Amino acid sequence: MKDTWCSLAWNHHFIGPGGKCKPCCRFKGQEVPPYHNLSESTLEELFQSDFMEDIRKKMLEGTRIPGCAKCYEEEDSNKKASLREIYNRHDSLVKSIRPNKPYISFLESAFSNICDLQCVMCAPFFSIAWNKQDLNGIEDLITPVGKLNINLDSLKSVIPELKHLKFTGGEPLLIPEYKEILKERSECKDFDKCFLNYSTNLMHFPDGELLNLWEKVEYVEIATSFDGVGKTIEYVRYPSRWSTIEKNLIKYMELSKGMDVRVGMRATIMPYNILNLPEMTEWWVENINKYYKTTFSETSWYNPTHVAQPVFLTLKVLPKNAKELVMDKLWNKGSNKKVNQAFNHLCNYMNSEDHSHLLNDFKRFTEVMDKRGITFKEISPELYNEIF
16 A cells, blocks of 8 residues: 555645646646536536545555656655655645545646746646647647636635645746635644745845735745746746746745745656756756855755656657766766766656657757757757757
């Protein structure tokens, strides 16, 4: 059971774009029944559904759940801790579990795609900034969608008992409903025992009203989508600006000295930025040491993770010669044990399967992304030359 049990099945639910729900953000969408969404049921009803009961039953029996594949992949490639393992060690959340009467104490909100960026791994499903002309020539790879949102009434019954609120998107600092959820929770008991998590693209900093709410909770986690330095992040998270990202990142780090704000590196790694990872890491460590409340150490929040979708953007798509280049640049090249472990995990994941049959899709997609101004060749010439 210890290899399959996940606390999130007993205390957590994820609301995706348009109200589609899953056991967690990583759970494979194709493994979720089509009726598992807020257009047909309340969040509480979905959490108590036969679908969720079956997952809980199988986990207790020691059966691997197909939808949980990403965590299993990380564990099988010897990553220090998968998301499943991290949350299984989270004392506050695990202690809140009622084994015979599961309820939601941890809510992840990603139901809106309001965003100002067109990140290469997100496309229209996670960002309204995309439009049809941006996808010309790759329509078969990326399906355009419109604005996605939900009616908050469908989740109001669970708000009073929430302890952990995680806001993603879209860009959470641009989604007004997220602040409304937080304000409503602030009017219920034990708000000071809540903790928050924001995944931000770093183009924005919270306003005064939000900062006042943050000061009232136990602590706030800022998972930074720090996907590159300089032009690399401007390519991956177009049309972001490195100067703005750098300024806001430092402001978040400095904020930690005035309230309990915990800032972490949550890079999303793919072929476009894999060779920029050492430079990203160097920038991160240097500035954590300069501006954050504690210096970088083995316990610091540093968690670069691989893209899983779309599949043609994963590291597995790289041809053999490109993988050898990545290995030469990263394998055992970390500046300390923590960084080295992260580098080696990404290499292990990259080498775990050969998906080079998707390379033509990657090339077609890249050619369209290159038309936005900065090119893949410009940000990663060595890897570009191994692929094209």
